Amino acid sequence: MSSKNKVKKSGGIGETIMVIVQALLLALVIRTVLFQPFSIPSGSMRPTLLEGDYLFVSKFSYGFSKYSLPLSPDLFSGRIWGSEPKRGDVVVFKLPSDTNIDYIKRVIGLPGDRVQMRGGALYINDEPVQREKIGTISNPDVTEQNRPVDVYRETLPNGVSYDTLDLAQGTMGDDTRVFEVPEGHYFMMGDNRDNSLDSRFGVGYVPYENLVGRANIIFFSIAGKASPLEIWKWPSELRGSRLLTSVNGKPDTEVTAP
Template identity: 45%
Template sequence: MDDSATHDNESGKPIGSRQGEAKGGGAASEVRETLSFLLKLALAVFIIRSFLISPFVIPSESMLPRLLVGDYIFITKWNYGYSKHSLPWSLPLIPGRIFAGTPARGDVVVFKAPPTNDQDWIKRVIGLPGDTVQMKNGQLFLNDKPVPKQRIADFIEPVSPNTHCEPAYQDTADDGSAICRYPQYRETLPNGKSYNVLDLGQTIADDTQVFKVPEGHVFLMGDNRDNSEDSRFPQMAGGGIGFVPIGNLEGKAVVNFWSTDGSASWVLPWTWFSAARWERIGEGF
């Protein structure tokens, strides 16, 4: 029987063998295309998170009442310039600081916390280079002048897995649900920026020395004044942060894009919606 039908007349290779090569080449091409797509996607995410916008989740109560544990926010990355801390894992790809900008008093910022510079923290800018900052009997003084502080209605937070309400502040709402009730005040900085703070009573953080903010640094404080390790305390791993270099600032908080009370379970998808604090989504700064 003539076997010429099973061979390529020009190459002499079996036709079935060439078809196998085509299939193998197609599979390899698909793998290359997939890897190329994943590489491009990773690069796009890297650029967006480093230079445009990045998410951040609130891990502690140091910024109550503005931010609750379980809030997810977006920060914009271009406001204060770029340094290695703008990049994931603080990759040393940017020498020094470029396109430098100075924050405004009252900005809420995410930064690498001194002295280790390996954790992302969030606080409010209170003092700029050259400013003096002091706390006297719970009153904030900026450049020797008291920052207006007005008592307003108590801050009410429903008790949930994401709250850590001390017994002294536990209360019951009209509907019988458990709540935390905190004394709340309104502060207004010299530039007109107003925000709410909590003052839970007399603590060591209510009376401080006079701090002179050095050049290239900022003085940061948490809005939960009696429950915040911030610039009022000397730099210590896991403790105070002292003066924070402006180059450590990663970005400015701009909006809440999600918030959960901590009661959701990953294996129960419907709880993702019941745990959401819908009223907090979309809140700006």
């Protein structure tokens, strides 16, 4: 028999263990340095992100801090290869009051900014952010409401635009004091303006070190509080139009024009 047709025998259990270890190390490197999957557990970022969305967060977008590593070991302070977030980025960060908890919000205020809500409108450095009512959403899966909800499109000074929900007028978050963002910190807000615990309330200013990464791609989405493993629910609950959509684009939210 020709030696070309011989198959090399496996090295046995030792080789198998080595392959598994290498695969785990590769997965750890990818999760730590490149991309980490997150799921959305609440409605604070509706209509941009919905409960049941699963997305990839790029860990390298803002460089790396101790919070980029599993279990957040206190190996160093600050950030290495740091890059500043842009106004309008959707960011995962560690809650300043409890760094065991991950939050996801939109960057609204940069260091040195003055941020305020007046009558439901956002002001940055005493200038109103462009805000236009574009219609309503009547889908409870998007709004969590059994009625039409007003949708406003905001455009930040740097040109980033996104949709926000206005569940009601005159709520506590519609009129606030002026928030002066300290150096090295950011002011975060949810797109679901009347149902978001963010920098207006208990979250406060978010230190640069606490940023985990920038939300990029929705790779899976399922409604009805279903688990992705419940594949028998996919035909009725899978949100096919949201798969592989950009977080910084505008996933289909079925807006009805006024």
